[in-house]
Amino acid sequence: MSWSPGRRRNVQKLLTFTPEEWEQVDANWTACATDPRYERFADFARAALTRTQIRVIEVPPSPMAIRGEVRRIGININELTHLANRTGTVSDAVLEEAIDALERVDALIERLADEHERALADVWQED
Incomplete structure (x- = not known):
């Protein structure tokens, strides 16, 4: 299949988590398990990444x-x-x-x- 300028292409990214981060992500995903929109992790992650408000907090640089x-x-x-x-x-x-x-x-x-x-x-x- 050839690509054309008007055609939308999906982007795939690989994420790596520390064990502690994954524990938190998995707990959040499990808490959403009753919602059929989030049965698949990809759907949960997509919603979390596109609907979450990001706050930038300035931390003084480490001395x-x-x-x-x-x-x-x-x-x-x-x-x-x-x-x-x-x-x-x-x-x-x-x-x-x-x-x-x-x-x-x-x-x-x-x-x-x-x-x-x-x-x-x-x-x-x-x-």
């Missing part, structure tokens, strides 16, 4: 993405600190300022991690 870079910065500051202590060419005030900056970066990462975890918890509680 884990920047943790490695900040760690490298911290290592560099430590190396500079050791060098300064050996050579005596950097004042204590400069060293303290570098340490304070690193502590502020660490606090920022912790705050970002907390915000990220709270946002994820809020998203899961809404469902």
Whole structure:
């Protein structure tokens, strides 16, 4: 059979579920089993995918993405600190300022991690 521009073609997609996801999907499908429209999983899935309202929820990015870079910065500051202590060419005030900056970066990462975890918890509680 040849395809023509006016002819509609079906699209088929393969979905993969984790065991936990499948357990939830199967429970939802089973709950609909009394409705003859959803005897086949394909009919249930089609209805669920085309009639369900999707909400996009913004979650702050995970600070884990920047943790490695900040760690490298911290290592560099430590190396500079050791060098300064050996050579005596950097004042204590400069060293303290570098340490304070690193502590502020660490606090920022912790705050970002907390915000990220709270946002994820809020998203899961809404469902």
